Amino acid sequence: MTARSKQKLRLWLQMLKATKHVENEVRANLRRDFATTLPRFDVLAILYKSGEGLKMSELSSQLMVSNGNVTGIVDRLVADRLIERVAIKGDRRATLVRLTDRGRQQFGHMAQEHEGWIATLFQDLDAREMDAASALLAQIRELS
Amino acid sequence: MTARSKQKLRLWLQMLKATKHVENEVRANLRRDFATTLPRFDVLAILYKSGEGLKMSELSSQLMVSNGNVTGIVDRLVADRLIERVAIKGDRRATLVRLTDRGRQQFGHMAQEHEGWIATLFQDLDAREMDAASALLAQIRELS
Numbered sequence: 001m002t003a004r005s006k007q008k009l010r011l012w013l014q015m016l017k018a019t020k021h022v023e024n025e026v027r028a029n030l031r032r033d034f035a036t037t038l039p040r041f042d043v044l045a046i047l048y049k050s051g052e053g054l055k056m057s058e059l060s061s062q063l064m065v066s067n068g069n070v071t072g073i074v075d076r077l078v079a080d081r082l083i084e085r086v087a088i089k090g091d092r093r094a095t096l097v098r099l100t101d102r103g104r105q106q107f108g109h110m111a112q113e114h115e116g117w118i119a120t121l122f123q124d125l126d127a128r129e130m131d132a133a134s135a136l137l138a139q140i141r142e143l144s
Numbered sequence: 145m146t147a148r149s150k151q152k153l154r155l156w157l158q159m160l161k162a163t164k165h166v167e168n169e170v171r172a173n174l175r176r177d178f179a180t181t182l183p184r185f186d187v188l189a190i191l192y193k194s195g196e197g198l199k200m201s202e203l204s205s206q207l208m209v210s211n212g213n214v215t216g217i218v219d220r221l222v223a224d225r226l227i228e229r230v231a232i233k234g235d236r237r238a239t240l241v242r243l244t245d246r247g248r249q250q251f252g253h254m255a256q257e258h259e260g261w262i263a264t265l266f267q268d269l270d271a272r273e274m275d276a277a278s279a280l281l282a283q284i285r286e287l288s
Contacts, residue, residue, distance in 0.1 A: 005263035
């Protein structure tokens with residue numbers, strides 16, 4: 001292995017640590033301010049963006065961490081009346097999952113707070129540095 | 145919320161996606177080439193670096209993701225004779241966990257392959273870009 005690949009490995013471990021650090025902060029803040037969890041927040045965020053709702057298979061594939069327990073999370077969000085299951089016309093076997101009005105309102109509030117937490121965690125970065133970081137990350141994403 | 149905080153949120157989501165992307169590649173490669181999992185790899189990596197071994201509490205605190213199942217992972221690595229529990233002199237209640245020779249050899253091989261995977265995923269970044277990325281990530285880590 002070369003010095004170049006060692007540098008890449010160090011950068012990856014640094015990136016992983018920074019990401020876990022921010023995730024842990026978000027997780028702690030969600031618990032403290034909303035008595036909720038990151039997987040619940042992630043499910044609500046995906047459904048919020050989807051607008052019309054998603055099939056369970058679509059929801060699962062959009063969750064970035066493979067989570068065997070999506071069904072359990074959805075069941076509890078339904079019980080809390082934050083999301084609901086609705087029939088799909090012309091497809092008797094599948095249902096859509098979507099936010100209720102109550103869920104949309106609650107998530108809107110959480111998303112606003114979340115944006116503030118991230119802004120605080122990233123406070124030292126100026127616009128030019130963020131453009132540079134974004135360009136670098138795009139290069140990693142393009143590979144696979 | 146400002147345009148600045150929106151840009152920070154976008155950068156964070158991009159960073160999260162890039163990190164999950166690399167993690168998922170590593171997870172798939174570990175399964176394919178070594179029939180093992182990321183949590184097992186992480187435990188072996190921490191013990192490899194520690195040299196002399198760690199108490200369970202030290203091992204848990206060094207794992208970046210809080211994992212309620214560290215004991216289960218350790219039990220299985222012991223059963224596979226990759227790690228072992230040893231008594232600590234003068235402390236009858238605690239034991240150290242450390243790599244066996246077999247574990248050290250196997251992990252050495254895995255670590256080399258892992259470094260190659262990361263080098264491939266980060267292949268478009270040159271040394272100057274990596275220095276810039278590292279400086280940016282250090283700023284995020286300093287906050288909390």
